[in-house]
Amino acid sequence: MLEIRDVTKRFGDVVALDGTNFSVAPGRIVGFLGPNGAGKTTTMRAIFGLVRLDRGEVRWRGKRVGPEERARFGYMPEERGLYPKMKVGEQLTYFAELSGMSEESATEAVAGWLERLHLGDRADARLEELSHGNQQRVQLAAAIVHDPELAVLDEPFSGLDPLGVESLAELLKQIAAMGVAVVFSSHQLDLVEDVCEDVVIIDHGRVVMAGVVEELKAASPHRSLEVTVNGQPWVPILPSGTVTKQGGRLRVLIDATADVEKILAAAHQAGEVTSFAFEPPSLTDLFLEAVSEGRVA
Amino acid sequence: MNGVLKRVWLVTRREWNQRARTRAFQISTMISIGIVVILIMAPEIYGAGDGNRRTIGLVGASSARLSQVLEASGDQLGVSVETRGFADEPAGRVALRSGDVSVLLVDQARLVWKTDPDKQLQGIVVSAVGALERQRGIEDLGLSSEEAQRLLRAPELRSTSLERGTEEQTAREDLGRIGVVLLFMAIAFYCGFVLVGVVEEKSSRVVEVLLSRVRPTELFAGKILGIGLVGLAQFALVVLSALVALSVADNTLAPDTTPSTLGWIVFWFVLGYAFYAVLYAAAGSLVSRQEETQSLQLPMTGVLFVAYILAFVATESPDGVAALLGSFLPPTAPMVMIVRIAHGAVPWWQIVLSVGLMVGTIYIIVQVAGRIYAGGVLRFGGRVRLKEAWRGAES
Numbered sequence: 001m002l003e004i005r006d007v008t009k010r011f012g013d014v015v016a017l018d019g020t021n022f023s024v025a026p027g028r029i030v031g032f033l034g035p036n037g038a039g040k041t042t043t044m045r046a047i048f049g050l051v052r053l054d055r056g057e058v059r060w061r062g063k064r065v066g067p068e069e070r071a072r073f074g075y076m077p078e079e080r081g082l083y084p085k086m087k088v089g090e091q092l093t094y095f096a097e098l099s100g101m102s103e104e105s106a107t108e109a110v111a112g113w114l115e116r117l118h119l120g121d122r123a124d125a126r127l128e129e130l131s132h133g134n135q136q137r138v139q140l141a142a143a144i145v146h147d148p149e150l151a152v153l154d155e156p157f158s159g160l161d162p163l164g165v166e167s168l169a170e171l172l173k174q175i176a177a178m179g180v181a182v183v184f185s186s187h188q189l190d191l192v193e194d195v196c197e198d199v200v201i202i203d204h205g206r207v208v209m210a211g212v213v214e215e216l217k218a219a220s221p222h223r224s225l226e227v228t229v230n231g232q233p234w235v236p237i238l239p240s241g242t243v244t245k246q247g248g249r250l251r252v253l254i255d256a257t258a259d260v261e262k263i264l265a266a267a268h269q270a271g272e273v274t275s276f277a278f279e280p281p282s283l284t285d286l287f288l289e290a291v292s293e294g295r296v297a
Numbered sequence: 298m299n300g301v302l303k304r305v306w307l308v309t310r311r312e313w314n315q316r317a318r319t320r321a322f323q324i325s326t327m328i329s330i331g332i333v334v335i336l337i338m339a340p341e342i343y344g345a346g347d348g349n350r351r352t353i354g355l356v357g358a359s360s361a362r363l364s365q366v367l368e369a370s371g372d373q374l375g376v377s378v379e380t381r382g383f384a385d386e387p388a389g390r391v392a393l394r395s396g397d398v399s400v401l402l403v404d405q406a407r408l409v410w411k412t413d414p415d416k417q418l419q420g421i422v423v424s425a426v427g428a429l430e431r432q433r434g435i436e437d438l439g440l441s442s443e444e445a446q447r448l449l450r451a452p453e454l455r456s457t458s459l460e461r462g463t464e465e466q467t468a469r470e471d472l473g474r475i476g477v478v479l480l481f482m483a484i485a486f487y488c489g490f491v492l493v494g495v496v497e498e499k500s501s502r503v504v505e506v507l508l509s510r511v512r513p514t515e516l517f518a519g520k521i522l523g524i525g526l527v528g529l530a531q532f533a534l535v536v537l538s539a540l541v542a543l544s545v546a547d548n549t550l551a552p553d554t555t556p557s558t559l560g561w562i563v564f565w566f567v568l569g570y571a572f573y574a575v576l577y578a579a580a581g582s583l584v585s586r587q588e589e590t591q592s593l594q595l596p597m598t599g600v601l602f603v604a605y606i607l608a609f610v611a612t613e614s615p616d617g618v619a620a621l622l623g624s625f626l627p628p629t630a631p632m633v634m635i636v637r638i639a640h641g642a643v644p645w646w647q648i649v650l651s652v653g654l655m656v657g658t659i660y661i662i663v664q665v666a667g668r669i670y671a672g673g674v675l676r677f678g679g680r681v682r683l684k685e686a687w688r689g690a691e692s
Binding site: 045048049050051052067070071073074075077079080081082083084085086090094095097098099100142143 | 300304307308311314501502503505506507508510511512675689
């Protein structure tokens with residue numbers, strides 16, 4: 001279990017982290033979400049001791065995190081960083097050995113991961129010769145090549161095409177299934193909704209929402225309503241609700257306690273109901289809700 | 298292996314592998330070796346034909362014995378002598394005019410020169426002909442071979458000089474100059490590698506991936522050691538080939554003290570590199586982009602350059618105050634000491650004191666620079682101020 005406890009960090013006048021608290025359990029994938037500048041990267045760097053905290057601590061299995069614990073962590077920084085001119089295989093072996101693996105097991109692990117990431121034939125290529133997507137895969141491999149117990153990935157999905165997103169999501173699930181605690185940050189919420197089971201939403205250095213995605217959705221005071229009548233988007237007249245427009249679609253966020261039957265009846269009166277969806281809010285809705293509430297408060 | 302040592306070793310090994318295996322490194326090593334070997338062998342190569350090799354043309358009465366004695370006589374004076382027989386004098390004169398032979402010996406009685414007689418060669422021929430005649434005389438007297446040898450043995454006279462000749466002195470000064478240039482280039486070159494390497498890791502952000510695994514001081518140490526080993530290996534290879542060339546070459550302008558001076562150059566390279574590399578590494582940790590290194594490099598390269606200039610001042614007056622002071626101040630000591638050591642004997646206590654000061658200073662700057670590096674290397678975006686880096690590493 002990774003515990004972030006009361007972590008606080010100021011850069012001059014800017015408060016980057018303001019008493020951040022959350023935890024990550026083994027085998028879980030936690031989406032670490034928040035607007036730009038919310039403190040995601042600073043939190044992740046704090047896990048690796050790359051920023052000096054003003055207050056608070058990071059614990060792993062009940063122990064304050066030090067170099068020994070970090071050797072069992074894997075980190076993929078937001079700003080990708082590898083040696084451009086070093087061969088892919090050599091580079092990964094180097095990182096694995098730095099994390100404490102023996103030369104033989106490092107070589108073996110690297111071969112295995114490269115195969116798994118469909119880079120088996122590129123081991124002897126220099127990193128700079130690889131495509132952007134493949135470089136990203138190598139970066140990921142660098143984070144997990146030493147079989148860490150905790151993988152911390154900063155914006156792993158950014159810059160990936162839909163296929164890349166798909167395969168990375170699959171990989172994260174596999175890693176988590178092996179018992180690894182996975183934390184990844186993102187601000188592309190629609191993208192990660194399928195990947196993470198748990199989510200921590202941070203804004204202005206504070207956690208504004210945390211928990212199991214499904215539970216949070218169910219507990220939300222809002223529901224998403226999307227109706228089409230005669231093939232056209234249709235919006236009921238209601239005392240409250242937020243209408244969002246996505247392309248040609250109209251979606252209304254309404255009170256969870258609203259009378260669905262009544263709305264459906266009203267839709268029927270308007271014409272032939274071609275589709276009717278009344279469901280928990282999306283992750284984006286939760287996020288916007290959490291972030292805007294946090295800002296009001 | 299202990300965790301810290303293993304990680305330092307891994308970083309060191311990477312630096313070594315990434316640099317020593319490159320073609321650029323191999324080519325630059327070969328070129329350096331080539332230059333040094335040519336410098337040493339030059340007199341040998343260009344000396345062939347004139348200076349130390351002479352051909353004597355023989356006309357008329359002569360014998361195989363004469364050729365042998367002429368060669369032996371030349372050897373004693375360090376001149377390699379060859380002989381060539383001619384059927385008659387006109388044929389010999391043709392060869393003399395064209396320069397194929399240096400002198401013509403006719404009937405063991407007359408010497409014919411193209412222009413002015415060469416006194417050295419004349420001496421060789423005269424002593425050879427004289428020796429042959431004496432031998433013949435001894436044979437006529439009917440002495441035993443032992444008695445004959447006693448009469449014929451050349452006296453062995455040992456030479457000592459009260460002062461070093463100017464030739465030797467100039468050669469030593471030249472050696473000191475070459476040593477200083479070598480040292481300056483090697484230190485500037487490899488410390489430049491350290492600086493670029495540190496900035497490279499920072500600007501490519503690979504440093505975050507690294508520092509999630511190793512401590513800043515481990516990375517710092519491994520990097521300086523790795524690049525230092527590459528530099529030392531290249532430097533030692535060049536020096537070693539210089540020694541080999543010296544032992545192969547008979548005729549060289551290099552003074553006898555060359556091997557020991559070369560050894561000192563390698564020794565001072567290690568200390569000089571350690572001193573400057575530590576500073577360059579700390580400086581590198583303060584910038585985020587390669588373009589910013591220029592202005593940062595200036596103060597240190599300036600100091601290095603001052604040391605270089607001072608070393609040349611010291612060449613002019615190796616016992617002057619500037620040379621004496623310069624050989625104790627750590628930034629200038631390596632180069633100035635090389636000049637003084639090349640020039641002549643430096644009292645042992647001065648060397649010990651200089652090395653002691655150097656090592657002590659390196660120890661201190663490693664502490665300071667290591668902390669600046671640790672504080673600076675993870676700060677991105679523009680130039681990090683020294684104070685900020687110093688505070689940033691507080692634990």
